[in-house]
Amino acid sequence: MTSQNGTPNREGSLSSILRFILRFFLPLFFVVVSTLTLSACSAPERLSVSGSTTVLPAVSRAAESYSESSGQRITVNAGGSGSGFNQLAEGQTDIGMMSRDITKGERAQFPKLTFNTLAVGRDAVAPAVSSEIYDAGVTALTLDKIAEIYRGEIKNWSELGGPDVDIFVIDKEASSGTRQTFMEVVMGNSKADAAGADLVIGSNNEEQTALTQSNAAIGMLSIAWLNEDVKGLSVITENGARIAPTLASVKSGQFPIVRDLNIVVRGDISPAAQRFVDYILSEDGQTHVTASGYIPVR
Amino acid sequence: MMTDAAVIMPKRSVKFDGIRAYARLSILITLLIITLILGTLIIQSGPAIFAASESLFTTNWKPSEGVYGIVPMVFGSLFVMLLAMAIALPIGGFAALAISRIKSLRAKRAWRSALEILAGIPSIVYGLIGVAYVSLWVAGAFDLQSGRIILSAGLILSVMILPTFLSLSEDAISTVPAAFRENAQALGLHDYEVELNVILPAAAPAIASAALLSLGRALGETMAVMLVIGSLDRLPSPLFNPLSSGQTITSKLGREVGESAFGSTHFSVLVLMSLILVALTIGLTILSQRLFKQGASR
Secondary structure (H helix, E strand, O other), X not given: OHHHHHHHHHHHHHHHHHHHHHHHHHHHHHHHHHHHHHHHHXXXXXXXXXXXXXXXXXXXXXXXXXXXXXXXXXXXXXXXXXXHHHHHHOOOOOEEEEOOOOOHHHHHHOOOOOEEEEEEEEEEEEEEEEHHHHHOOXXXXXXXXXXXXXXXOOOEHHHHOOOOOEOEEEEEOOOOHHHHHHHHHHOOOOXXXXXXXXXXXXXXXXXXXXXXXXXXXXXXXXXXXXXXXXXXXXXXXXOOOEEOOOHHHHHOOOOOOEEEEEEEEEOOOOHHHHHHHHHHHOHHHHHHHHXXXXXXXO | OHHHHHHHXXXXXXXXXXXXXXXXXXXXXXXXXXXXXXHHXXXXXXXXXXXXXXXXXXXXXXXXXXXXXXXXXXXXXXXXXXXXXXXXXXXXXXXXXXXXXXXXXXXXXXXXXXXXXXXXXXXXXHHHHHHHHHHHHHHHHOOOOOOOOXXXXXXXXXXHHHHHHHHHHHHHHHOOOHHHHHHHHHOOOOHHHHXXXXXXXXXXXXXXXXHHHHHHHHHHOOHHXXXXXXXXXXXXXXXXXXXXXXXXXXXXXXXXXXXXXOOXXXXXXXXXXXXXXXXXXXXXXXXXXXXXXXXXXX
């Protein structure tokens, strides 16, 4: 009797589980699927912009004001210049943001596609140090000295007139636009190896945090990200002039480590994406570039 | 009896067929997913083995020059894993013993649910705590410029795997027959002798299996590790120095998958690394199941 009582009971609980699944999950499943299908068919196209964290502040401000005025929905994602290009090429995003040019190698990977690069602003990359080092008197360096630090040839701040502490060298991921611009000018090769690096980080936020947390660090930072705790060094040119990383010196072309902030699009760009690109380049759109601490292109 | 069976059988077969079909379909889908993942990993990692075979087992990682040495990442993964186990095993083992000795059922249940909550905290939360606090404590404790080092990653991982390991080993200890303890006590052994010489050895295979399962979790953890490990693609020097920055397979994937174009050698090498990771995890799981069976059959 016990086994006979046991079997129907277990069967009962199993079928009640099945009924539960049928009653709750299946309808839920259909609702989700039908919502997805519907939204894919009828909703106004949502624009996606993705890439460099340097270009991001300007584009995301522009996107906010553009959505308000036009009703176009826009998603802006970070990910870095390399990621921005790849997502664009693979069709995962409508517009890529890059703080450098597309490399030959990148173009070669997608021979069938055409890409257009548009500068939306200008920016400078400053050698940045922890405020303790700046306050101790290291406020300017030549490009050669910076290169020696990154090659691991100068290891202590005392060699540069600073306190007797080891230099903590912060490098960035190889695909970062900030790094490629910096290395191009400082080391003469955008992909130069930094043998002296103690830490490799990804985005501008991470760089800022790492520089703040340390008291003897040097890194590279877009000038829009400099602040009280993270000071930009002046660059000493060959004739001995000290050029501070300011908007004025970038505008006048004196500061050496500069780059264009680009958005990249494919030849087969959608009309909606084109309209947003036009907006960024318009006079109104360019105010957001200025508001983000960069230099407008018009 | 006859009537009983006649009443139950037809009902049972209709319901059971439905449930059985549903269950079989679920099994098939699961199998299909596993096969697809493994198949994709194996096929996609093929190009890496052919195109990068010379550099694959070196310690240099320079995608821009076509040099893909994966040794630092594999070493980093294993090192961080071992470090986490070295911290978590003793703590977890003794804590499990302590919890198993709690007599009050309510207190025991409270401990267990606390553990489950700990296990349920999303890993990014551990990562944030790691960047904001742990890395700073570690930097302060060892007088370092930055706490984004292998040791910090090991510390955070040990906290993350502790709940899994603890609750599994507590189960293992609780299933040791009460007669073992009673007999040992009847022989006049001290409490600690009972625990160390009788209970622990009896539960050892199951505890070891719990340890291996937690190892699998440690290997696969990405976010928390990526934020604190420093992302330096270099072997530590000296080799077993936990105070230097490093890179694990997961942190490498997290940082670079977005940057590599689908189908490139770079991408393929990243897939090869994930294949190694999956193989390690599968190996650990199988080993853990063997040990568990061994423990159960004794």
